[in-house]
Amino acid sequence: MGSMTPIRRGMRGPAVVAEDHGSSEPSAPGVQDLARFGSGEPLDLGADDFPVPATLVRYTADIVVPCDGTGMVLAPGVLEVEGDRLVHVGRTPTNRVATEVRLEGAVLPGLVNVHAHSPMVLFRGSGEGLPLDRWLTEVLWPREAKLTAEDVYWGMVLGAAESLRFGVTTTCEMYFEEDAIADAVLATGGRAVITPAILQFPDDDGNPSWAGRLEEVAEFHRRRNGDGGRIEVGFGPHAPYSVPPEVLTVIGALAAELGSLVHLHVAETKAEVDQFVGTHGRRIVHALADVGLLEGRLLAAHAVWIDDEEISLLAEAGAAVAHCPQSNAKLASGIAPLTGMLTAGVRVGLGTDGPASNNDLDLWKEMRLAASLARLRERDAGVVSAVAALDMATRAAGHALGRPDLGSLYNGAAADFILVDLDDAVFSPMSEPTDVVGHLVWSAQSRLVTDVWVGGRKVVAGGRCLTVDVDEARTQVTRRAARLVAD
Numbered sequence: 001m002g003s004m005t006p007i008r009r010g011m012r013g014p015a016v017v018a019e020d021h022g023s024s025e026p027s028a029p030g031v032q033d034l035a036r037f038g039s040g041e042p043l044d045l046g047a048d049d050f051p052v053p054a055t056l057v058r059y060t061a062d063i064v065v066p067c068d069g070t071g072m073v074l075a076p077g078v079l080e081v082e083g084d085r086l087v088h089v090g091r092t093p094t095n096r097v098a099t100e101v102r103l104e105g106a107v108l109p110g111l112v113n114v115h116a117h118s119p120m121v122l123f124r125g126s127g128e129g130l131p132l133d134r135w136l137t138e139v140l141w142p143r144e145a146k147l148t149a150e151d152v153y154w155g156m157v158l159g160a161a162e163s164l165r166f167g168v169t170t171t172c173e174m175y176f177e178e179d180a181i182a183d184a185v186l187a188t189g190g191r192a193v194i195t196p197a198i199l200q201f202p203d204d205d206g207n208p209s210w211a212g213r214l215e216e217v218a219e220f221h222r223r224r225n226g227d228g229g230r231i232e233v234g235f236g237p238h239a240p241y242s243v244p245p246e247v248l249t250v251i252g253a254l255a256a257e258l259g260s261l262v263h264l265h266v267a268e269t270k271a272e273v274d275q276f277v278g279t280h281g282r283r284i285v286h287a288l289a290d291v292g293l294l295e296g297r298l299l300a301a302h303a304v305w306i307d308d309e310e311i312s313l314l315a316e317a318g319a320a321v322a323h324c325p326q327s328n329a330k331l332a333s334g335i336a337p338l339t340g341m342l343t344a345g346v347r348v349g350l351g352t353d354g355p356a357s358n359n360d361l362d363l364w365k366e367m368r369l370a371a372s373l374a375r376l377r378e379r380d381a382g383v384v385s386a387v388a389a390l391d392m393a394t395r396a397a398g399h400a401l402g403r404p405d406l407g408s409l410y411n412g413a414a415a416d417f418i419l420v421d422l423d424d425a426v427f428s429p430m431s432e433p434t435d436v437v438g439h440l441v442w443s444a445q446s447r448l449v450t451d452v453w454v455g456g457r458k459v460v461a462g463g464r465c466l467t468v469d470v471d472e473a474r475t476q477v478t479r480r481a482a483r484l485v486a487d
């Protein structure tokens, strides 16, 4: 039924970005990547299926919100794109010859979702009302045991198409069947940091085969890091309670050697923390320090139940947190100490978590909820401004991934940007162009994203995905989800 999944295992060699991300500066590989673009060298975009404009394209928009962390707005604003990079962002154009494109609305960088399990659209709506531990053991894990690579491919196609439709151009993915995820992301035209899930169940002899899985992930990194210029590969050990310390130590060393991101769940529920402290005699962030993970590119998802000392440890180490307010609220996990983390200087980006616990991939809702819940927690309407909320979905999210080339519009950044329709009641009144930031966070919605570009290539136009057949993906996911539920 339907077309065969074009899974292309091992067919793609490492592209140019692989070397950039795998070399000696583990904390900010994007910076090295950027260095190339000031040098006048031709861009090696890697093998790809979609045309990229070969010459300079100049986009002029009513409003450009570069998302530099200050709330600065260009009205009008100009982006100039060459290949997959921005080569000029400003109020006025350069004098270079270019193809001119006029955009009506507001241009923002593509949003960056720093914690997702997008293929879990296959499980959307399952296990509603269960607490996290029961939902995992009774609903999710039995179904995941039946997953095929083709299931994950179609789940990721639909999830990535949903993200792109919402203006989310990069997602940080933790899941299994990583080749299928990479294939799907490339097919949709999106961008991803893929951190293959490392979570082993005992084999027939009762021993989890950690070494085998680590080798698989390392091999996946060798083959596909930098693929198409839009895939970065990291490591996704599930959590400190599910992956033993000695395995985390090996992962940390391997990731540091490759300059790769380590992405794991940290202190999501109080029960998890209580149990961890009871077993290990250490709080979770201290345990991460023990195994050396704080020294590398670390992305801790959730961090709901961390204390002030743990926040300080994360801040001092330059570690990042993926804040997932909607998942935490829906699963009643708690309200993360966002204000404390931001004040301490922890790098925080927003994540949706998986669509089985959210239930969508809409980062716009996370912006508003993050600010709302932080204000409720602190009982202070002055914390987490609209600028700060937007920052966590854009620039700060890129930084949380160790990718300053994402989530912000500036000369040398990735040409990932979105167009928002301002011709809507939610943007009125707008007495000053800078009012747009408050409206984007507090009254706009993802449905107002009309057009999306990733790496200079248009992938959504008029709210419609240009790259994959979304109806086909929906049909595939519906059929496959029904099979996974059945015994």
Ligand SMILES: [Zn+2]
Residues within 6 Å of the ligand: 115, 117, 265, 301, 353, 354
């Ligand atoms: Zn998660």
